[in-house]
Amino acid sequence: MTTTKRTLEKKFRRYVTALIALIMLLITFVYIYLEREQARNLIGEQALTTALTVAEIPEVKQALIGTGDVDKVREMIDQIQRNAGAEYIVIGDGDGVRLTHPNREQIGQEMVGGDNDDALLYGRSYTSLAQGSLGEAVRGKTPIRAEDGSIIGVVSVGYMIEYINATFLKGFTVFASAILVIFLIGMVGSNALARSIRRDTFGLEPYQIARLYKERHAVIEAVSEGLLATDQDGRVTLLNALAKEVLQIDEQAIGQKIDQVLPDSEIAAVLQTEEATGQNEVIVNEDRLIIYYQIISEDGHYAGKVARFQNRTELQELVNALSEIQQYSKDLRAQTHEYTNKLYAISGYLQLGYYDEAIDFIEEETGTQSRDDRIVFEQIQDPTIQAILIGKRSKASEKKISFTLDPASTVEWQWPAEAAAPLVTIIGNVVDNAFDAVIGRDKPTVEVFLTDLGKELIVEVADNGSGIAESIQAQLFEQGTTTKSGQRGYGLALVKAALKELNGTLEIEHNQPSGTIMSLYIPKEQVGERSERNDSRR
Missing domain, CATH: 3.30.450.20 (PAS domain)
Structure with missing residues (x-):
């Protein structure tokens, strides 16, 4: 029925x-x-x-x-x-x-x-x-x-x-006539008001509006992007759960001015202007965000603006991991090419009768290779870290950089799958920075030491480059800061964001006689908490 x-x-x-x-x-x-x-x-x-x-x-x-x-x-x-x-x-x-x-x-x-x-x-x-x-x-x-x-x-x-x-009835007759006129005026006014409300609600009935509101709320909360909307006066009108988490604000922000909710923020500056639209990239609370701005118009007039954004840190980590895998493939091809050249050299020694030279060359290559392989495969148990070190060793060989692992290095704990991408971002970018720092040196050298004997993974990367000036050390991890010409300065900014996800820290000190030592400290017990945090976001 x-x-x-x-x-x-x-x-x-x-x-x-x-x-x-x-x-x-x-x-x-x-x-x-x-x-x-x-x-x-x-x-x-x-x-x-x-x-x-x-x-x-x-x-x-x-x-x-x-x-x-x-x-x-x-x-x-x-x-x-x-x-x-x-x-x-x-x-x-x-x-x-x-x-x-x-x-x-x-x-x-x-x-x-x-x-x-x-x-x-x-x-x-x-x-x-x-x-x-x-x-x-x-x-x-x-x-x-x-x-x-x-x-x-x-x-x-x-x-x-x-x-x-x-x-009394003489006065009441006049009063009753006035009451009747007021009643009729009220009826006419109520009809006019009802028609006006119907026009304002686009002909929708209350139950239809309620359903649309519930559907809108469910959709807004279900999307994997943060949503933040303001009206023509710059007051916050919409805020979903992901936006609250990323921007670190709460429900009380609704109705407040955006410049009060996010003071000194690029997001607030854009949302307060009519003209700025399109895509932008910022770092908020150490998270890298890709933001899309869109104007809300009402009858051709400016009625506010919507900002939808994604936390690109995790996505960037996956992209970096894929880039590392692609780089490993390139490094392996370079290594194959390099070993082919070495085989040609050995063949030449043998054909010319320089047997002693050939033996010395072979022993030198196999000794270094065997020592590094023993450290990587016997003392390093985590496959992600193994892959990073093998790839960087091949890359160093191609760039003619001496890349050595400290024989005392040991990693016995295997990190969970959700920590793989941040580890690739952290270790990979720090080692790449060390490679860039030693390019052009007489004997470019990068040394790596790893240990997890305590409650945290410690990674030390030392180079003999020219070092980092103290004047830029404080801004070194901000997006856009770099010591290399022609670079955008994203590497260490991503390292900082990835360290934050793993609750890790980084220290910089001067290497003797020249260069830099970067020390990474990543607590092992925090990884489980990070996994729970990611599950809650999803």
Whole structure:
């Protein structure tokens, strides 16, 4: 069984109509209550004022003490009653017996209602709501005092409830007309507002908008790129989990200015300008990022900008590993070519009869080769490090560089697969830098020592180059810093990023008598934590 969802326009119109009707109804109830109370109070005050006036008439006092003309007083009271619009004006003596009454048959009878005591006994003037002989009425009562101040009677001026209600209804008719006009205006306004909201939501219903929001959130969090968006004022409007992790910010950044969230950042500078778009490359928090900027437009006007970025450090490490493998292949071809030349030399020695020279040449080559092979394959257990050293040995041979391994080198622990790419980046770039440093020296030499006997892998690479000036050592690991002409200065920046992933450190010191020693310290116990961190990112 399928259910039909109400459209936003119908739902909005229905709810707003009900809300307006409820508000109007509540206002009406409050108005009725307040106005009726106010009408009763006003009529009561008018009745009391009339009673006070009657109580001061000398003829009334004389009639009560028996020295006045009672008929004349009755005619006068009738006239006052008509002028005041009262239903009745009753004068009673000290015992509450009527001296005047609109109904002459009631004269001489006791006043009813039970509300005369405050006036006759205590001398108070007041208003009351009581049931009289003519019906329920609002009455103003006051005592009549003789010249000596004694109470000789009471005046009761009454206005019937029907009269008060009729007075109230005259004002309520005008009020009801105004309420009806306001209600109709509210209906027209609610319809216009509903249509406006529908246009603003592109005709989508609330459940469709909710579904789109959920799908959008799921897609944003599922993408393997960091996403950061700002509005036309440079305030952050969107931020996914990967962006929070890479940029090291949290959910509180939403709604803040981008230059406050990422102060002194190239990303913030680009997101605050309309013109800058396209691809860019930066290093943020020691991570190399490739960022793509795209403008958000709304009706042809600038409405903000989106930055999507990828952490290229891991990808670059894989690229470097592939490059190293390709380089190994080239180095092996170079080594094959070199050994072919050496075989030709040995063949020439033998053909010329220089047997001793041939033997010496063979012993020198095989001795060096055997010693390095023994170190690499017997003392180095990690295959990644073995591959790096073999490749660099071949590369050194091609470049005519003396590349030696310290006989005391030993690596017994095999590193996990996720550490292979960072190791290639770290050791490979440091050794390549050492090769570049010794090019042009009389006897170019690079020495490598490795050990993991403690809790960390220690790699020392020493060269006899010209060394590194102290003035640039502090900036040596920043992207773009280099001591070589024509180079971009990415090598050591990548080494720093890869070391950060393995929680490693690097030290630089001067080599005697010339050159540089770079010492790498990579803790073995942190690799497992790095693996868990990478799994959480995925």
